[in-house]
Each structure stands twice: as C-alpha cells, then as structure tokens.
Amino acid sequence: MGSNDLPLTQHLNSEYRWGFTTDIEQEVVPAGLNEDVIRLISAKKQEPEFMLEWRLNAYRHWLTLEEPKWASVHYPPIDYQAIHYYAAPKQAKRPKSLDEVDPKLLATYEKLGIPLAERAALAGVAVDAVFDSVSVATTFKDRLEKLGIIFCSFSEAVRKHPDLVRQYLGSVVPYTDNYFAALNSAVFSDGSFVYVPKGVRCPMELSTYFRINARNTGQFERTLIIADEGAYVSYLEGCTAPSRDENQLHAAVVELIALKDAHIKYSTVQNWYPGDAEGRGGIYNFVTKRGECRGERSRISWTQVETGSAITWKYPSCILRGDDSVGEFYSVALTNNRQQADTGTKMIHIGRRTRSTIVAKGISAGRGRNAYRGLVRILDKAEGARNHTQCDSLLMGPNCAAHTFPYIEVKNPTAQVEHEATTSRVSEDQLFYLRSRGLTEEDAVNMIVNGFCKAVFRELPMEFAVEAQKLLSVSLEGAVG
Amino acid sequence: MIPSTWIDMPAPGTLPEHRREALESYLAQGLPHTRLEDWHYTALDHLARLPLHPPAAADVTPVIDEAPGHDLIFAGERLIETRSSLPASLLHPLAEGELTAAPTLAPGTALSALNAALWKSGGYLTVPRGQRLERPVFLRFLADEPEAMLHPRSLIRLEAGAEVVVVESYTGATAANYWCNPVTEIELEAGARLTHIRLIEEGTAATHTGLTAVRQVADSRYELLDLSLGGRVCRHELYLTLTGAGAACRLDGLFLADGRRHSDHHLRIEHAVPGSMSRATYRGVAAGRGRGIFDARVLIRPGADGTDARQDSRNLLLSPHAEIDAKPQLEIYADQVQASHGATVGRLSEDAMFYLRARGIERHAARRLLLAAFAGEALGLVAQAGLGDWLMPRIEARLNEIGESIK
Numbered sequence: 001m002g003s004n005d006l007p008l009t010q011h012l013n014s015e016y017r018w019g020f021t022t023d024i025e026q027e028v029v030p031a032g033l034n035e036d037v038i039r040l041i042s043a044k045k046q047e048p049e050f051m052l053e054w055r056l057n058a059y060r061h062w063l064t065l066e067e068p069k070w071a072s073v074h075y076p077p078i079d080y081q082a083i084h085y086y087a088a089p090k091q092a093k094r095p096k097s098l099d100e101v102d103p104k105l106l107a108t109y110e111k112l113g114i115p116l117a118e119r120a121a122l123a124g125v126a127v128d129a130v131f132d133s134v135s136v137a138t139t140f141k142d143r144l145e146k147l148g149i150i151f152c153s154f155s156e157a158v159r160k161h162p163d164l165v166r167q168y169l170g171s172v173v174p175y176t177d178n179y180f181a182a183l184n185s186a187v188f189s190d191g192s193f194v195y196v197p198k199g200v201r202c203p204m205e206l207s208t209y210f211r212i213n214a215r216n217t218g219q220f221e222r223t224l225i226i227a228d229e230g231a232y233v234s235y236l237e238g239c240t241a242p243s244r245d246e247n248q249l250h251a252a253v254v255e256l257i258a259l260k261d262a263h264i265k266y267s268t269v270q271n272w273y274p275g276d277a278e279g280r281g282g283i284y285n286f287v288t289k290r291g292e293c294r295g296e297r298s299r300i301s302w303t304q305v306e307t308g309s310a311i312t313w314k315y316p317s318c319i320l321r322g323d324d325s326v327g328e329f330y331s332v333a334l335t336n337n338r339q340q341a342d343t344g345t346k347m348i349h350i351g352r353r354t355r356s357t358i359v360a361k362g363i364s365a366g367r368g369r370n371a372y373r374g375l376v377r378i379l380d381k382a383e384g385a386r387n388h389t390q391c392d393s394l395l396m397g398p399n400c401a402a403h404t405f406p407y408i409e410v411k412n413p414t415a416q417v418e419h420e421a422t423t424s425r426v427s428e429d430q431l432f433y434l435r436s437r438g439l440t441e442e443d444a445v446n447m448i449v450n451g452f453c454k455a456v457f458r459e460l461p462m463e464f465a466v467e468a469q470k471l472l473s474v475s476l477e478g479a480v481g
Numbered sequence: 482m483i484p485s486t487w488i489d490m491p492a493p494g495t496l497p498e499h500r501r502e503a504l505e506s507y508l509a510q511g512l513p514h515t516r517l518e519d520w521h522y523t524a525l526d527h528l529a530r531l532p533l534h535p536p537a538a539a540d541v542t543p544v545i546d547e548a549p550g551h552d553l554i555f556a557g558e559r560l561i562e563t564r565s566s567l568p569a570s571l572l573h574p575l576a577e578g579e580l581t582a583a584p585t586l587a588p589g590t591a592l593s594a595l596n597a598a599l600w601k602s603g604g605y606l607t608v609p610r611g612q613r614l615e616r617p618v619f620l621r622f623l624a625d626e627p628e629a630m631l632h633p634r635s636l637i638r639l640e641a642g643a644e645v646v647v648v649e650s651y652t653g654a655t656a657a658n659y660w661c662n663p664v665t666e667i668e669l670e671a672g673a674r675l676t677h678i679r680l681i682e683e684g685t686a687a688t689h690t691g692l693t694a695v696r697q698v699a700d701s702r703y704e705l706l707d708l709s710l711g712g713r714v715c716r717h718e719l720y721l722t723l724t725g726a727g728a729a730c731r732l733d734g735l736f737l738a739d740g741r742r743h744s745d746h747h748l749r750i751e752h753a754v755p756g757s758m759s760r761a762t763y764r765g766v767a768a769g770r771g772r773g774i775f776d777a778r779v780l781i782r783p784g785a786d787g788t789d790a791r792q793d794s795r796n797l798l799l800s801p802h803a804e805i806d807a808k809p810q811l812e813i814y815a816d817q818v819q820a821s822h823g824a825t826v827g828r829l830s831e832d833a834m835f836y837l838r839a840r841g842i843e844r845h846a847a848r849r850l851l852l853a854a855f856a857g858e859a860l861g862l863v864a865q866a867g868l869g870d871w872l873m874p875r876i877e878a879r880l881n882e883i884g885e886s887i888k
Contacts, residue, residue: 070518378826380801395816399783408807410826413798417826419809425816 029086035059038186041086045155045189048162058175058185065179071342072371072403073311075284078249085187085220144202149233150195151206154222157193164195168226172255172292172319180251181288188222188253196231196262205461207236221252227262229295234265236464250309252287260295260322268316269464271308271471277366279338282310289316293325293351301328302345303459305468307475310339315373317346320354320382327356330456332468334475335368335400344374344391344405349382349415359455360391364400365476371403378415385415393423394452396476446473496598499581503597510591522774522806523716523745528660528688533630535601536659543623543654549871550617550648557624558601558631565618572618575605575636583636586666586694588720593692596664600634603663608643608673617646617678617866622663625655625684633663639673639701646676646866651691653684653712660688667693669701671725676704676866682875683712685740692718697757699725706862707734707763708872709744710879716745726756734763735859735876738771738803739883748777752788752818759789764859765796766852767803768883775824778810785815792822797829797855799887829855849884856880 029040038059042052067078144151150161158165175185196202227233237254250272256264266289275282285308291300302316312335318327329345347356362370376387393402404421426448434444450457450469457465490508493501512529513520536557543561545554551565551572560574587593604620622633637647651661661683669675683689689712695703709715721730736744750759765773775794796805809822829851837847856876863872 393811393813395813395818398786398816400816401814402811403813404809404811404822406807406809406824408824408826409804410796410798410806411804413801413803413828415798415826417824419807419822419824421809421811421822423811423813423818423820 029084031084032081033059033083033085033187037085041187041189044086045158047155047158050162050166051158054170054175055186058182059187061176062179062182062186065182067179071313072369072373072405073313073340073342075311078284080183083249086189147200147203148197149200149202150193152193154188154191154193154224157224161193161195164226165193165224168224168255168257170255172257172290173253173288178288180286181253184220184222184251184253184288188220191222191224191252193223194225194233194235196227196233198228199230201231202233205234205236205463207238219248219250219252223252223254225255225264225266226257227259227264227298229259230261231259232263234461235267236461237266237268238271238464238467249284249286254287254289254316256291256300258291258293258295258298258300258325261297262295263299264291265301266291266303266316267460267464268302268304268306269468269471270304270306270312274308274337274339274475275310277337279310282339283308285309285312285314287314289314290319291317291327292319293322293327293354295325296322296351297324298322299326299328301330301459303330303456304332304343305456305460305464305471306331306333306341306343307471309341312339312341312343315344315346317348318356319348319350320356321350323351324353325351326354328459329356329358329360330459331360332363332453332456332472333361333370333372334363334365334472335370336365336475338367340369342371342373344372346375347377347387349376349378349385349387352381352383353385354382355386358387358389358391360389361453361456362391362393362402363396363449363452363476364393364402365396367399369401369403371405372421373405373407375407375409376417376419377409378412378417380411382412383414385412387415387417389419391421392452393421394449395423395425442473445476449473449476491599497577500598503594504599506589506594507591507598510594513591519747522772522776523714523743525688525690525714527714531628531658531660533628533660535599536624536626536629536631543625545621545623548619548621548648549868550619550646551614552619552621553604555602555620555622555633557626557629558633560602567614567618571608572604572606575603575634579605580634580636583638583666583668586668586696586720587664587692588694590692590718592662592690593664596632596634596662596692599630600632600664603634603636603665605636606645606647607638608640608645610640611642613644614646617648617868619648619650621650621652622661624651624653624659624661624687625657626659627657629657629659631659631661631663633661635663635665637665637667637675639669639675641670642672643670644674646678646868648678648680648868650680650682651689652682653687656685658686658688658713659684661691663691665691665693667695667703669695669697669703671698672700674702676862678706678862678866678868678872679708679717680872681709681712681715681717683715685711685713687712689715689717691716692720695719695721695730697721697723697725697728697730700727701725702728703730704862705730705732705734706860707732707746708876709734709736709738709746710875711742712744713741714743716747718747718749720749721759722751722753723757723759724753726754729758730760731862732759732761732763733859733862734761735856736763736765736773737879737883738766738773739768739886740771741769742771744771745774746776749780750777750790751780751782752785752790753782755785756787757785759791761792761794762859763794764856765794765805766799766856766883767796767805768799768886770800770802772804772806774806776806776808777822778812779820779822781811781813781815781818781820783814786817788815788818788820790818790820794822794824795855795858796824796826797852798826799828799883845884848887849881852880852884853877
C-alpha cells in the first residue's frame with residue numbers, strides 16, 4: 001500500500017470524460033461587477049422593479065462583507081472583477097420547440113447523456129436544462145401544468161409568477177446570509193423554480209442539468225422550490241462542466257420551502273471539473289443550500305454525491321420549524337488528486353418532536369482533503385427533538401486527509417442527540433480477500449467503496465444511484481495502490 | 482472587540498526580554514472574543530468591565546485542610562505554606578530562571594502569553610530518573626480577593642521512568658469576582674508516568690482560564706482527570722503532543738455546570754509520530770442555567786501511522802435553561818490509523834429511573850444513583866491515585882446539590 005506501482009494506480013489518471021466545450025456565439029457582459037452590470041442583468045431578463053431593487057440591496061450588502069476564511073479549504077484569492085457575470089447563448093428569440101434549439105446545444109446534452117425530448121419521455125424525466133445562464137428547453141411542462149405544478153426557469157417565474165417569487169425568494173437564504181449568498185443574490189442569472197400546489201404529488205422526478213460552458217463566467221444559479229401543504233416533489237440536480245485550466249466560481253443558492261405535511265426530496269450528483277492531477281483548474285463550488293420545514297409534519301431530504309469540483313464548500317441544511325418535521329442529509333463526498341471538500345449540514349431544531357438524521361461518508365484518496373463539518377442545534381422549545389449523526393471517513397493512501405468537525409448545541413433537556421464518527425481505510429486484508437475470490441483489484445475497490453456508501457446511495461432515485469456508482473468508480477480509478 | 486490594554490499593564494521597558502515579548506504578543510492578540518472559532522462558546526467580555534489588578538498582600542493566612550501528600554500552598558499568587566518531606570530540589574516555587582531555561586511547551590495564545598508576561602509564582606516539580614514518589618504532590622492555589630488577577634505558572638518534569646501523582650487545584654471559598662489564568666507545562670521523558678488530577682473549585686463569581694501543555698516522548702504515559710466543580714466562567718485548555726512511539730495518554734474529565742456555571746473544556750491532542758495512543762472520556766452535566774462545552778480536536782500528523790485515537794463525550798442536560806455544546810473533532814493526515822469519536826446529549830434515562838423506582842427506591846435517591854453512576858464513568862483515576870477519601874466527598878457533595886436542584 002502507499003506506492004503508485006500497483007495496477008490500480010494508473011487507472012486514476014483517466015481524463016475527465018466530460019471535458020469538451022461547445023462553440024456557440026455567446027452574448028457576454030464585460031467582466032467586472034458594479035451596479036450598472038446588475039441593472040443590465042436585470043434589464044436583459046426583463047425583471048420587475050422589485051427584483052432589481054433586491055439585487056441592488058444584495059450587492060450593496062455584499063460590498064460590506066469580507067470573504068470568509070474559516071473553512072478547511074485553500075485557494076488563491078478570487079478576483080471578482082475578472083468574472084463575467086452574464087453569458088447567454090445568442091438567440092434571436094426564445095425557442096418554441098426543441099427543433100428551434102441550437103443543434104450544437106442539443107449535441108452537448110447528448111454527449112452528457114441527458115434524457116432530453118424523446119429520450120426524456122422514455123426516461124420519464126422532465127428536464128429544465130440550464131446552459132450557462134439561460135434555460136433553453138423545458139419539457140413535460142404541459143403535463144405538469146395540468147396538475148398546477150409550476151416548473152420553469154427562474155427568469156420565467158419572475159415574469160409569470162412574480163407574486164410567488166416575491167413571497168418566497170430570500171425567505172430561507174436572505175441576501176444577508178453570507179458572502180457568497182449575497183453575491184449570488186446580486187448577480188444570479190437563472191436557475192429553476194418549482195411550485196407544487198396543495199395536496200399534489202408530483203408524478204415524475206424533476207431534473208435540471210447545470211452546465212458551465214463559457215470561459216470565465218462564474219455561474220450563479222438560483223433555485224427555489226416550494227411544496228405547498230401536503231405536496232410531494234423529488235428534484236434531481238446533476239452537474240458536469242467542461243475542462244478548463246482556470247478556476248471557475250460557482251456560487252449557487254438553493255432554497256426549499258416545505259409547508260404543512262409537504263415533502264421535498266432534493267438529490268444532487270455533482271461532477272464539476274475537478275482540476276487535473278496537479279490541482280490546476282477545476283470548479284470552486286461554493287454553494288448555499290437550505291430548506292425550511294415551515295409546516296407541521298413537513299419533511300426535507302438532501303442527498304448528495306459530490307465527486308467533482310476542485311473545491312466543494314457547502315452545507316445543505318434544514319430548518320425544522322414545524323412541529324414533528326423531519327430533516328435528512330445523506331452525503332457521499334469524494335476527493336482525489338488535489339481536490340478539497342468542506343461539506344456537511346446544519347440541522348436547526350426549532351419545533352417540537354422534530355427529528356433529523358445525518359449520514360455522511362467521506363472518501364479521501366491521492367492528495368485529497370475531505371472535511372465533514374456539521375451543526376446540530378436543538379433550541380430550547382424543541383421538546384423531544386432527536387438527532388442521529390453518523391459520519392465515516394475512508395482513507396486511501398498516505399497523503400490524503402480526512403477531518404470531522406461536528407458542532408452539537410443542545411438547549412432542551414428532552415432532546416436526544418447522538419453523534420458517531422469513524423475513520424477507516426481500504427485495508428490490504430479486504431483487498432486480498434476479494435482478490436483471492438477472483439475479483440480484479442478495481443472491482444474489489446469498487447465493491448468496498450460501494451458498500452461504504454450504500455446507506456447514501458439507497459436514498460438516491462434509481463437513475464442517479466446508477467450514475468453515482470459509475471462516477472465514484474471512475475473518480476477513484478487507481479486511487480488504491 | 483475588547484481593547485487589549487483595558488488593564489494597567491507594566492511598561493514593556495521595565496520587563497525582562499522574554500516577558501516583554503510575551504506581553505507584546507498578548508497586546509497584538511488582545512483578549513479572546515467569541516468571534517474567534519476557538520472561543521465561540523465562551524465570552525470573557527465581563528472581564529473587560531472589571532478594574533482588575535494584581536493581588537494585594539493578604540493579611541491573614543487562611544486555614545487549609547490537610548492534603549494526603551506533599552503540598553505547596555499558594556494564596557493570592559504567593560507561596561504561603563510548604564508541607565512537604567521532599568527535598569527542596571524536587572519541589573519548590575518556580576524560579577524565573579527555571580522557566581526561561583526550559584523549552585516552552587505552552588502555545589502562544591493570548592492568555593498564555595499574558596501569563597508568561599505577568600506570572601509571579603507557581604510550583605516546580607521534577608522527579609529524577611527512575612524514581613517513583615509514593616505520596617501525591619499537591620499544588621494548591623487559593624484566591625479570594627475581589628477583582629484580583631492571578632497568573633500562576635507551574636512546571637512539572639518527569640525524567641525517564643519517573644512516576645508520580647500530582648494534584649493541581651484552584652480553590653476560592655468566597656463569592657469574589659477574581660480572575661485566575663494559570664499555565665502549567667508538563668514534560669514527560671521516556672517511560673515516565675504522570676497521573677494528574679486537575680481540580681477547578683473556584684469561587685462562585687470567579688473566572689478561570691487555565692492552560693495545560695504536555696509533551697510526551699516514547700513509552701511515557703499521561704493520565705489526566707480534568708475536574709470542573711466550581712467557579713462562574715471556567716475554561717481549561719489542554720495542549721498535548723505525543724512525540725514518541727508507545728506514548729499514551731488517558732484524558733478523563735467531569736464537569737458539573739449547574740446554577741449559572743459555564744464550564745468549557747478545550748482539548749488539542751497531537752499525534753506527531755507513529756504508534757501513539759490517546760483516549761478522551763468526558764462526562765458533562767448541565768443543570769439550572771449552566772452551560773457545558775466539550776471541544777476536542779485530535780490531530781494525526783502525516784506519517785503518524787498506527788495511531789489509535791478515541792474520543793467519547795457524553796452529556797446530561799437536566800434543565801430547560803441549561804445548554805451543552807460538543808465539538809468532538811478529528812483532523813487526520815495519515816491513512817493507517819484508527820480514530821473515532823462519539824458524543825451524546827440527553828437526559829437521565831426514564832427506563833433506568835422506572836427500574837429503580839419499581840424496586841422501591843425513592844425518586845431523589847434514584848436520581849442520585851444514576852448521576853453518580855454517570856459521573857463515575859470518568860472517575861476511574863480517583864481510586865487508582867489513592868485519593869478517594871480526599872476527592873470523592875467533594876464530587877459527591879456537588880452531585881447531590883445538582884440532584885436536589887432538579888424538580
């Protein structure tokens with residue numbers, strides 16, 4: 001162990017399979033950030049006055065903030081004036097059907113294996129594909145509309161459903177929340193909007209593929225999902241980005257709101273470009289994700305598989321306000337080569353008998369650095385609150401690092417909070433056992449890693465579970481040696 | 482933000498070089514505040530509102546109970562009594578030259594630097610090679626003067642194969658609002674073995690911000706019982722470095738945070754080389770409006786293979802106004818290691834209460850039994866050190882107070 005000579009090691013150097021770029025004429029606002037750029041973004045998106053006002057307030061607040069430094073991640077300073085804050089594929093008008101969509105765009109998605117159009121129908125998935133900043137195609141809208149479900153791009157929601165947007169935008173992640181949320185609030189270009197009305201169970205998984213394409217365009221997505229009383233929705237988010245040498249900032253904000261008896265399931269497979277083996281390039285994934293269980297018996301589940309990005313820095317969180325509400329967080333975070341991750345969750349128990357479960361699996365290989373950071377806070381009114389946290393780290397190789405930084409704050413004596421963490425490695429014994437039964441070393445490692453992650457994978461919708469397993473084995477190629 | 486100069490400091494020019502450097506380091510950092518990650522749960526703002534001053538000369542010598550061992554007794558930062566049959570070369574008040582000659586083990590935190598700049602007295606204990614002291618050594622620090630600021634400093638060195646039990650206690654009998662900021666440095670050579678009972682029993686309005694720095698080399702063993710029973714705002718920081726194969730530490734702790742007590746336990750354990758072991762077992766009780774904090778971090782350096790590190794923090798929350806905060810952290814840079822931590826927060830088990838009551842045990846007695854059993858999980862070192870008679874009544878009295886206070 002520890003040497004790079006074993007057969008599995010070469011496997012690691014497999015190139016990023018999704019590293020192509022699409023040559024499309026882009027409409028790009030010059031680099032830099034000031035109030036004029038924000039006014040321009042807002043004007044291009046034909047936003048109502050309240051949105052511009054909100055953006056400007058966020059920008060002015062952002063100017064007063066300092067970039068946070070507390071995370072266990074290291075990166076050179078970001079020049080916020082060198083980023084292009086708006087890039088849209090140049091098109092004369094919005095496409096009315098898929099035939100009008102630029103074929104090059106469609107080809108891009110095809111390479112990514114996204115089920116769009118007919119393929120989407122076969123797969124039973126509605127896709128709101130985001131190409132850089134503007135949503136280019138949305139399917140299954142009619143079928144969802146019949147149920148009263150709104151699933152559209154954020155800009156469309158701002159135009160067509162301004163009241164809903166106004167009511168809920170920033171109500172879970174206000175622009176004052178943190179540095180990157182403030183930046184996102186000022187300049188966000190697009191994203192997805194979902195509203196599921198009272199008592200409606202969304203009949204299909206909603207899915208968005210984000211894609212960073214233009215050079216030097218930070219992507220600032222904004223997603224807002226509202227499940228009204230008794231509603232259910234499962235939302236899938238998948239990310240791949242083309243290969244680039246320069247680091248690119250991705251500072252998204254996701255807000256989930258579950259009203260009484262509603263259930264939101266949010267699954268992410270994140271496979272942004274991780275940079276090369278020497279740590280050059282790659283995405284900075286600095287995301288604020290938070291859901292609020294606003295009503296009684298509401299439930300929010302976050303499931304994430306994080307295999308990409310040079311740096312992943314995010315804590316999908318649940319505010320458990322409603323009595324008997326439930327928050328769940330299932331996570332697999334993998335760092336290989338020089339990737340860094342500081343991820344985890346926050347569970348804020350406010351309501352009575354609120355429950356939360358955290359299962360976090362961190363895998364470190366190569367020179368990867370992986371940190372779990374999580375907060376469980378039980379406030380004084382949260383009678384009978386429960387939390388169970390399990391976080392495990394798997395180390396592969398002598399140069400990787402795995403950290404666990406849990407914060408447990410309990411103010412109610414009837415609460416019960418348990419936290420467990422272990423650290424282990426793929427041992428020579430386990431490998432030997434499996435290999436002596438005829439498995440190749442690769443298969444043996446994959447089997448061990450899949451077993452390690454099983455508790456998380458089984459929370460993923462089927463399509464994602466398969467992709468997640470594949471991603472993991474590709475990302476880990478050669479990591480044991 | 483509190484100005485670093487809210488108390489009258491000596492003019493830097495009047496101090497020896499090393500004290501001047503320490504003072505400058507403190508002034509550069511200032512008094513810790515809750516915006517610092519390491520001080521997130523403990524505020525010292527109240528200190529900035531006190532006109533703190535060095536302790537005045539005491540008129541009367543307090544009467545002090547007999548301790549079962551060699552005993553150095555300090556009051557208001559002055560040695561007032563030595564009750565020891567050890568040669569003075571082994572146990573005596575720390576001299577300036579002894580501290581400057583020894584390697585600095587304490588980290589350069591603001592409060593440790595302030596101590597280095599201002600300390601006046603403390604204990605010095607050295608145990609020669611291969612020698613085992615039969616009786617425990619007591620270093621006892623008393624304080625009772627309002628608004629006094631005390632910075633005791635002690636140094637404990639065990640040569641190869643030496644063995645001793647040390648009791649370090651900080652006591653205040655009154656409700657004086659003094660601030661005690663002690664630093665103790667401990668060096669264990671190969672095969673040395675130290676059992677260290679550290680007892681915070683400060684007065685009901687006192688602030689205690691103690692720091693212990695330990696360096697261990699091969700096959701040495703350090704056993705700590707970290708007891709926090711009294712004082713208003715208390716914090717103990719332990720910085721322990723394992724720098725030799727076979728070095729092992731056992732860190733047991735018990736804090737009782739009732740009334741308005743605030744008890745913060747801050748452990749930083751560093752495994753620097755292969756083949757060392759650490760165990761941290763803490764039990765915390767928060768009642769009334771008390772708040773208990775367990776903040777531990779185990780760092781396993783690159784190459785420190787074969788490290789075996791475990792943390793176990795269990796806490797009882799007995800009142801709706803009390804709070805427990807736990808941060809059991811791991812920072813691991815080597816893959817051939819075993820590391821784990823567990824933390825729980827909850828109340829006394831209803832099932833256990835029911836079981837005892839069904840057997841005719843009255844509610845209060847049942848609660849006392851369960852509290853004693855819970856605390857007992859961290860008190861194994863008391864009997865091992867032969868200090869049951871001296872220590873247990875103090876702990877039991879406090880547990881009973883807490884038991885009585887629960888409705």
